[in-house]
Amino acid sequence: MPPAAVLERPIERTKSRSHSSASPLMELDGMIHELIADGGPLPSDYALLNQKLRHLGDAVRAEVTKRADVLAYAKDLTRRHFEGSMQAMALDRKYGYSGDFEVIDGIYRQKVSNESHVRRWDLFFHAQAAPIAVRNRKAYFQDLLDQHHAASRSGSMRVLNVASGPARDLREWMLDNPKAEVLFDCVDADVHAIEHAKTLCRPFIDRVEFHHRNAMRFLPAKGYDLVWSAGLFDYLMDRSFVFLLKSLIAVTKAGGELVIGNFSPLNTSRDYMELLGDWTLIHRNEKQLIELAKEAGAPSSAITVDWEPEGVNLFLRIRR
Numbered sequence: 001m002p003p004a005a006v007l008e009r010p011i012e013r014t015k016s017r018s019h020s021s022a023s024p025l026m027e028l029d030g031m032i033h034e035l036i037a038d039g040g041p042l043p044s045d046y047a048l049l050n051q052k053l054r055h056l057g058d059a060v061r062a063e064v065t066k067r068a069d070v071l072a073y074a075k076d077l078t079r080r081h082f083e084g085s086m087q088a089m090a091l092d093r094k095y096g097y098s099g100d101f102e103v104i105d106g107i108y109r110q111k112v113s114n115e116s117h118v119r120r121w122d123l124f125f126h127a128q129a130a131p132i133a134v135r136n137r138k139a140y141f142q143d144l145l146d147q148h149h150a151a152s153r154s155g156s157m158r159v160l161n162v163a164s165g166p167a168r169d170l171r172e173w174m175l176d177n178p179k180a181e182v183l184f185d186c187v188d189a190d191v192h193a194i195e196h197a198k199t200l201c202r203p204f205i206d207r208v209e210f211h212h213r214n215a216m217r218f219l220p221a222k223g224y225d226l227v228w229s230a231g232l233f234d235y236l237m238d239r240s241f242v243f244l245l246k247s248l249i250a251v252t253k254a255g256g257e258l259v260i261g262n263f264s265p266l267n268t269s270r271d272y273m274e275l276l277g278d279w280t281l282i283h284r285n286e287k288q289l290i291e292l293a294k295e296a297g298a299p300s301s302a303i304t305v306d307w308e309p310e311g312v313n314l315f316l317r318i319r320r
């Protein structure tokens with residue numbers, strides 16, 4: 001595989017190479033440079049661009065192309081052409097990990113750069129299945145809050161939100177339900193996420209308590225009607241998944257519910273995320289989630305699995 005700098009050439013030079021059949025990385029690079037020259041991809045370009053990403057993903061899985069070469073290429077390309085884009089933000093890992101609160105909040109707000117040469121690439125990012133699923137899961141959580149709130153006899157309830165990130169979901173729900181007697185405990189391991197979330201939730205701070213803690217080591221043990229966690233379990237290996245799930249089951253009240261989000265293998269933007277964003281998740285299917293829930297001690301009769309409209313984000317639901 002040529003070094004990334006070799007790939008960083010105008011499309012004409014890429015085309016003029018004597019290769020009879022270009023590698024998937026060369027093919028992708030050729031198309032990307034053509035699109036850069038045209039001002040970025042239009043929706044009519046998405047299918048072919050995604051197909052080239054898929055071919056590259058297949059080559060990486062078959063170990064024909066090295067993942068490290070692709071990552072070096074993605075970083076070089078992004079630094080040269082996509083500074084300030086969502087892709088650059090994802091790749092940058094400003095806070096040391098993928099999918100930080102800024103990236104997630106950028107997805108929720110569908111943040112698009114003011115720079116015209118980056119704008120269409122941001123639109124391409126937001127049109128991917130994964131960001132759509134992330135926005136859908138915000139709506140899913142808000143529906144869940146509606147349902148639990150409507151069903152609570154006293155009208156009051158206590159909610160635990162683990163790995164709360166930007167807490168935009170909470171802010172929006174509280175804005176829609178300003179008088180709701182719902183008390184939230186939010187736990188997040190990133191102090192920057194906590195600060196950002198506190199700012200977003202300032203008008204409701206009497207009902208939202210933030211805990212800057214690692215959820216693997218600390219959970220407020222008050223007893224909750226609803227326990228929610230999205231965007232955390234798909235980073236955990238099975239052992240840690242089961243360990244944390246057990247702790248969450250323990251703090252869910254009898255009659256309450258625990259709901260955990262996890263990306264499914266139906267994530268059609270997985271290659272885009274992994275290859276151009278260096279954003280790797282543990283994708284799990286329905287059966288795997290049910291098995292892990294049983295391992296954590298949940299009876300089969302208490303377990304169901306839902307999904308959002310994109311079918312990418314699954315939700316493991318455990319009734320207590």
Ligand SMILES: C[S@@+](CC[C@H](N)C(=O)[O-])C[C@H]1O[C@@H](n2cnc3c(N)ncnc32)[C@H](O)[C@@H]1O
Nearest residue numbers: 099163164165188189190193214215216230231
């Ligand atoms: C992908 S974001 C999801 C945010 C939010 N749940 C959402 O869906 O909008 C992941 C969040 O998990 C937090 N996180 C990661 N590991 C954690 C841990 N062990 N304990 C608590 N929070 C954690 C990160 O700091 C980050 O804010």
